[in-house]
Amino acid sequence: MSKTLTYYRTYVIRALIIICMIATLASWYLVSPPIDALANELSIWNMNIVTFTLFVGVITILSRYVQGVKERADNWVFMLYAIVLIVVWIIFGTFTGIYADIYQTAFLSTKITLHISILGQLIFFMTSAAYRLFRIRTTRTLLYALCTATIVLCNSPLLLGPFPVVDKISFWLLNNPSMSGSRALMLTGGIGGAVLGIRILLGLEKGALRATEEL
């Protein structure tokens, strides 16, 4: 593509970003029915466009796996199996619909079971980590080990049964010291996000725009 076209394209893209941002912001702060209508229409368009991104994953994965099988890369047998599974699953799912009982059973027995057991078994790594990582060497590790052990014990029915007050302790800890740390992070994170938004609006943020400009 010629340089002039690229140049105009960049401007069109920036203008699009700015129009969308101003519309969504202005519809919130200002009294103006036309802007409200525009912002609402843009939100619905956004929903519709995002639907298509659901297909991006399958295109990249399939192209990578097909390449892998062709080149007999490591694990190519697994890749071939994955390609077959993807195709079969899509046909099966489209045929039954996502709200059918059989689809639900198939999905729960495979993907969800795998995910739950992967997340669940992390507890074994955590337990082994508890042995090595919570060794009290500094005030930091002391505080850390104390906090973790307290919350682990205070949520345990072994203590909750005979001493109901430990529930109050665990909630007090979570809702006061822990909450404040979390709140400070939320507040500064919010400020970081708002500043990022302004920088995108003013066209200063190359990071987020790179997604559109370097394509």
Place this chain on the structure above:
Amino acid sequence: MISTDPWVWISALMTICSFSLLYGENPLFRFGEYTYTAIVVAHSVVTGISTLNSRFAPLFSGAKPLLIIPLILGLMSLFVVWRRYAWIASFPIAIMIGVGTGLSMRALIATEILSNIAAVIRESGLILVGPPVSSLGYLIRVVFTITGVFYLLFTVAHKGPLNKPLSYLREIGKYAFLSYLGLSVGNAIMQHSGLATSAISRLLGQWLGL
């Protein structure tokens, strides 16, 4: 009694595949991993097809012809995977960035920033009322939040005569974060322990009938 339902057997196989990670990298885990990836992308395609049917129903029934624009923009967004024509996708991406950033900015200011500041101010009025335990709680909330934000200042107030007293504030802020992280770890342990229980009890109960 051991189950005769084939889905329960598949589910048991999947649980064993992922638990095999405890013994390190192995073909069984690889099998589970590829099954997982394949179903994740296939499920998103199935969901995508049914969502498209629902979202563009008003276009095809003629109720809302304007939806042709997002349909074209959506198709353009698929070019993102095609390196040579990826620039076509930049127009829909611009709309997604614009709408997303605008919406999140207005919400961040109202929810994350102002409502939290207001909460701190409200809580400061509660320090001197109520039982000592709750007073202490409110005092901790106010002090820890302010010092926490102070800790995350990087370019101001770390030089000159003010540095010494302010470094104590930063130190308190750091402990606020450490207590947050320590307590979150405790809570995360609780969650993963629960998930492990549910996975194992499913395996034992449904599959082996124990």
Place this chain on the structure above:
Amino acid sequence: MLTSAFTGQIIVSGKLFQLLTALTVGILTYIAYHYGKQGRTWEIRQLDALEAIYDGIGRAAETGRPILMLPGISNLGNPQTLAGLTLFGEISQRSAEIGVEAIASASSTAVITATEAIVRGAYTAAGKPELYAPGKYVRWFGGDQFAYAVGSAGQIMSTKPSVILYAGYFLFDVIVSGDMGSRVGAVQIGGTLGSMEMISMMCDHIFIGEELYAASAAITQDKMSMATIAGQDWVKLSAVGLMVLGILVKMAGSDAILNLMGM
């Protein structure tokens, strides 16, 4: 009242303060950008975890074991990954100069490409381009979150690094590699805005929250990144100011500030 006439007709009632906040954030950000453009620099305060990285490079030289850098499970579009790669750039440069091996593994293929480029650049800048070979320092184990965790755990076991740096976007997967890291006795340093509690559980030194970005700006001394951080600092300082003012007024028995904020 002017404000009440103004709100309701032009500005939605109850949202004047929100709009003013947005404008304040905008003005402060622009002023910081303007200063940055003029070449003004700011000094970023000492970050403990960054000092620990420098100590770690020395320790690696003493023990002769490598430094491992993990930039997380996200891709190049994520600012956390970019901050992590900036740190890795500095580390690999310093390591190349004193003859320590700096190795890495990543989950996204784009990050792998960028990391390779960083290592090549570091060896060239250190005057030892002959030591660089593609695939020697950077490894890829597949795009999945847990494939990456298991792969990097294997890498830790086989290379026994003296220092491991986790800088980027991580979720619970970090437990797997973190546990292995503590088994081989590595000093672990980490920072993420993803699952911060898991990183903090595994690591001896942590970047809390945005310290990760501050560290990458401090290392590169890039004027525009510093200007962004300075701009955010001013907004944070204003927030602290508003809180303190509100508390003082509240202590005096008035809800004036809360009413003004519309909360």
Place this chain on the structure above:
Amino acid sequence: MLVYIVTCTIPIGASFEMSDITIEIYEFVDALPEGSVVFIGGSAVFAFDLESSAALIACLKHMARNKLRIVCAPFGVEAVQFHKYCIDAAGVMKNRGGDWEYGVDYVQLPYLPGGAAAYVALMENIHTAVATDVAGTPLNDLPLMQEVRNHEDIDAWICPHWAFDMIVRYVVAERDIPAIYFAQAAAYANYVPYMMAYPGKVWMTNGFLGGAQYEKLEGVPGLGCAVVDSYAVMSVVYVGFIILGNITMLQSRDEEEEIIQ
């Protein structure tokens, strides 16, 4: 692993106390008048949300008993499956022995893509944001949806999913709808500031324990109670490991000192 297998097969029947906040949530749901419309939704990761399912299933039974009506709004690709899982497990639908009839007491919307934009569009006007239900039936053909048109018709929002921030921002803060969060334990610490920032509008339970408490209040022991039971032993094992780690460290330090001497 052995501890888990033992605790899973031999329940010890550990008892636990109620938290004030769980009781508050229960009373809030109880006080909703008959026919109130409750939305259930958020961005889902099923495996994480399993923890919230304990409280949600008990709450669904509670809502069905009180003749409330619900609309499930999935903002994540796995949310449709999660909602179906909970509704099926609660047994509240007519085909599973309950009283609820599809379209009259309960509607399942299709996946709503777009994150923040989806929440905003849905609050503004449900019928323009989404045209059909999950099975493709036009919303206007469903009796419940004829009454529910925008945010003014929603009485409460229940989030049994991961990203609660979106709901606080666009449902509670922007539209003033009260929200209940059956939080996953790992998410509780992150999102608890919202409960403090919106007192009386946002409530959160903590993990499986919160689920077990809701189950106990409703009198339907389920996954929550089972997990809390096994957790009783596991917590002791975990703290035991922390203490053991410290003892071995102290011992090895003594040995090192002896060698040095």
